[in-house]
Amino acid sequence: MRGALTVSKMMIKNFLLPRGTADILPEEISRWHELEQKARIVCKNYGYREIRTPAFEETELFARSVGQTSDIVQKQLLSLASQKEGDGSNSPLSLRPEGTASIVRAYLQHNFIHAEPISKFYYLGPMFRGERPQKGRLRQFHQLGVELIGPAKQNEDLNLAFLDAEVIGLCVQLLRSFGVKGFKVKINTLGTPQDKQAFSSYLRKVLKEDLKSLAEEDQKRFSENIFRILDSKKKECQQIVKKIDFAKGNYLSDFSQKYFEKAKSALRDLRIDFEEVPYLVRGLDYYNHIVFEISHEALGSQDTLAAGGRYDTLVQQLGADPQTPFSALGFAIGIERVLLVADQPATPTAEVNVFVLAMDEKFLQPAFCLVNELRQAGISADVNYQLGSIKSQMRLANKRGAKQVVIFGEEEMKEHAVSVKDMEHGQQNKIVLNQVVDYLSKIFIKKG
Ligand code: ATP
Numbered sequence: 001m002r003g004a005l006t007v008s009k010m011m012i013k014n015f016l017l018p019r020g021t022a023d024i025l026p027e028e029i030s031r032w033h034e035l036e037q038k039a040r041i042v043c044k045n046y047g048y049r050e051i052r053t054p055a056f057e058e059t060e061l062f063a064r065s066v067g068q069t070s071d072i073v074q075k076q077l078l079s080l081a082s083q084k085e086g087d088g089s090n091s092p093l094s095l096r097p098e099g100t101a102s103i104v105r106a107y108l109q110h111n112f113i114h115a116e117p118i119s120k121f122y123y124l125g126p127m128f129r130g131e132r133p134q135k136g137r138l139r140q141f142h143q144l145g146v147e148l149i150g151p152a153k154q155n156e157d158l159n160l161a162f163l164d165a166e167v168i169g170l171c172v173q174l175l176r177s178f179g180v181k182g183f184k185v186k187i188n189t190l191g192t193p194q195d196k197q198a199f200s201s202y203l204r205k206v207l208k209e210d211l212k213s214l215a216e217e218d219q220k221r222f223s224e225n226i227f228r229i230l231d232s233k234k235k236e237c238q239q240i241v242k243k244i245d246f247a248k249g250n251y252l253s254d255f256s257q258k259y260f261e262k263a264k265s266a267l268r269d270l271r272i273d274f275e276e277v278p279y280l281v282r283g284l285d286y287y288n289h290i291v292f293e294i295s296h297e298a299l300g301s302q303d304t305l306a307a308g309g310r311y312d313t314l315v316q317q318l319g320a321d322p323q324t325p326f327s328a329l330g331f332a333i334g335i336e337r338v339l340l341v342a343d344q345p346a347t348p349t350a351e352v353n354v355f356v357l358a359m360d361e362k363f364l365q366p367a368f369c370l371v372n373e374l375r376q377a378g379i380s381a382d383v384n385y386q387l388g389s390i391k392s393q394m395r396l397a398n399k400r401g402a403k404q405v406v407i408f409g410e411e412e413m414k415e416h417a418v419s420v421k422d423m424e425h426g427q428q429n430k431i432v433l434n435q436v437v438d439y440l441s442k443i444f445i446k447k448g
């Protein structure tokens with residue numbers, strides 16, 4: 001027998017979740033629900049509506065938006081291997097690594113430009129990146145993000161800087177509502193696309209000397225997309241970056257400088273503390289003007305909670321009329337990282353208001369029917385079908401946090417009644433069975 005057991009044990013594979021993913025267990029889900037609920041309220045107050053896009057899109061969409069040379073596209077895209085022929089298109093598909101590209105795609109596809117002057121979207125959902133898993137870095141993680149997209153009346157409009165401040169303000173407000181304290185807001189400007197070009201030439205000039213001392217990966221960044229050097233995670237590279245005299249580069253146009261000043265002044269109006277970080281550029285290609293990150297020390301090396309910025313030219317890059325200038329900006333908050341630092345308790349058990357217990361097998365059927373009626377009346381209720389002593393069953397009721405316990409006992413049932421015990425005050429009443437739902441409704445269902 002023993003031998004047979006070993007053989008069958010060897011044949012049964014124990015499945016574990018894929019690396020870099022996580023099960024969100026029932027005891028943790030209340031924290032997610034609470035966060036999601038707060039997110040919906042705050043976003044609604046700021047005039048945003050929820051949008052849900054598919055978990056995968058054409059790979060090309062991400063390459064064209066996030067950038068061919070970004071880490072996300074070069075190393076982290078999780079592509080779908082099997083595509084059936086005749087599914088309408090043979091374009092390769094990938095799981096979405098972020099939300100912005102999909103939302104701009106949806107904005108254009110559904111013609112929002114003609115529906116409203118400015119579209120304010122928020123989204124909440126899983127993102128996928130083939131990264132090396134570590135604390136705070138998963139391969140499936142969740143983001144709450146917002147995107148604000150609309151045609152711009154003119155090419156250079158200083159007043160739009162209010163929107164940049166407003167969006168950063170919304171990000172801060174969301175984090176506060178989630179119970180996160182002690183975060184840091186860092187901002188920078190990349191200027192107009194022309195300024196970005198000048199910025200890139202300046203970086204090329206000052207970093208040329210140091211090129212040889214950079215790691216191979218960063219040397220590649222130098223030639224392919226020099227901005228990527230500024231957000232390199234390599235220590236040696238970061239030291240070189242810290243020595244750059246950004247002000248000397250003088251790459252920002254008059255307008256971009258004024259725009260940055262106006263955004264900062266609006267942030268001060270919102271009483272948001274921030275730090276200017278001249279080497280903050282973000283890992284994605286599509287940004288211009290204001291970029292920002294919000295970090296939290298307690299997170300250790302993966303310390304960014306949220307990040308975003310302005311991406312005016314992306315809408316045209318993804319197919320909008322090149323004659324129409326756009327104003328577009330947004331951010332994404334990493335939910336798992338927020339939950340690591342948020343001040344919010346978990347709920348260890350599934351609580352119910354009413355627990356029903358039967359003292360004999362013949363009462364299981366009426367108990368079964370009562371619990372069903374209670375639930376239909378909108379009262380959370382559960383029942384125990386595994387008979388036991390009153391003491392052990394009361395322990396179960398306590399564990400479930402029941403406020404009232406209904407007991408089907410021999411004596412009471414002779415009179416077609418049950419005992420209903422108030423767990424807080426210890427008081428016990430005999431109630432006729434067909435009045436129990438009414439009796440408990442008066443306690444639990446608030447009128448009006
Ligand atoms: P990082 O520099 O930490 O890699 P990123 O620049 O890739 O971040 P974004 O693409 O801007 O980050 O995503 C916004 C937020 O989403 C991050 O600040 C973080 O909170 C969260 N996030 C990004 N990648 C992951 C991941 N692999 N696992 C968990 N959260 C993530």
Ligand code: MG
Nearest residue numbers: 071072131283
């Ligand atoms: Mg990353």
